[in-house]
Amino acid sequence: GQNIDQPTEMTATEGAIVQINCTYQTSGFNGLFWYQQHAGEAPTFLSYNVLDGLEEKGRFSSFLSRSKGYSYLLLKELQMKDSASYLCAVSLWITGGGNKLTFGTGTQLKVEL
Amino acid sequence: GAVVSQHPSWVICKSGTSVKIECRSLDFQATTMFWYRQFPKQSLMLMATSNEGSKATYEQGVEKDKFLINHASLTLSTLTVTSAHPEDSSFYICSARVRARSSYEQYFGPGTRLTVT
Numbered sequence: 001g002q003n004i005d006q007p008t009e010m011t012a013t014e015g016a017i018v019q020i021n022c023t024y025q026t027s028g029f030n031g032l033f034w035y036q037q038h039a040g041e042a043p044t045f046l047s048y049n050v051l052d053g054l055e056e057k058g059r060f061s062s063f064l065s066r067s068k069g070y071s072y073l074l075l076k077e078l079q080m081k082d083s084a085s086y087l088c089a090v091s092l093w094i095t096g097g098g099n100k101l102t103f104g105t106g107t108q109l110k111v112e113l
Numbered sequence: 114g115a116v117v118s119q120h121p122s123w124v125i126c127k128s129g130t131s132v133k134i135e136c137r138s139l140d141f142q143a144t145t146m147f148w149y150r151q152f153p154k155q156s157l158m159l160m161a162t163s164n165e166g167s168k169a170t171y172e173q174g175v176e177k178d179k180f181l182i183n184h185a186s187l188t189l190s191t192l193t194v195t196s197a198h199p200e201d202s203s204f205y206i207c208s209a210r211v212r213a214r215s216s217y218e219q220y221f222g223p224g225t226r227l228t229v230t
Contacts, residue, residue, distance in 0.1 A: 103157045
């Protein structure tokens with residue numbers, strides 16, 4: 001079956017850097033997404049990796065190693081508003097065409113002063 | 114950017130009644146939409162994949178006769194929870210797929226909070 005693991009909770013200090021890891025064991029992999037979700041709201045897209053390496057977008061960077069089944073999301077210059085749940089989602093091919101996302105359990109990040 | 118709307122944003126219904134939730138892609142056409150359910154402090158669980166003009170594909174364990182999905186046009190998909198029970202109370206989120214680069218990105222609607230009393 002599909003297995004996606006993330007730490008349940010993390011705490012970091014405002015202005016610091018935090019790395020959220022995600023490991024996966026899936027079949028039919030065709031990309032990995034990171035989403036941010038504030039309580040009671042829908043997820044918002046942060047990043048997408050399909051090839052190995054680092055993708056940087058402002059304060060957020062995401063890394064992927066397909067051979068290791070590993071990704072991380074790096075948040076720099078943390079702000080209080082970054083307190084949210086961060087969801088790792090793997091895109092999988094669907095039999096018959098197309099793809100679908102399978103989500104990890106999410107990492108609840110708390111940013112403190 | 115790609116905007117997805119849902120209506121209603123929240124609904125309270127009595128046990129045994131049916132509730133319809135709409136999902137619309139506002140500025141693009143979505144051949145595929147997805148319906149998720151999220152219980153408190155849990156991640157999103159895919160319920161079904163909805164393709165325009167064809168029957169939805171349900172994930173294992175999701176009752177197709179209870180959760181009716183209709184994808185009548187390229188911009189609208191509906192989820193009807195039939196004979197709702199308190200255990201159906203949850204946050205229901207739809208998403209629409211947009212082609213980007215070599216694969217697809219999904220954009221999510223704001224979600225619908227269903228409470229069954």
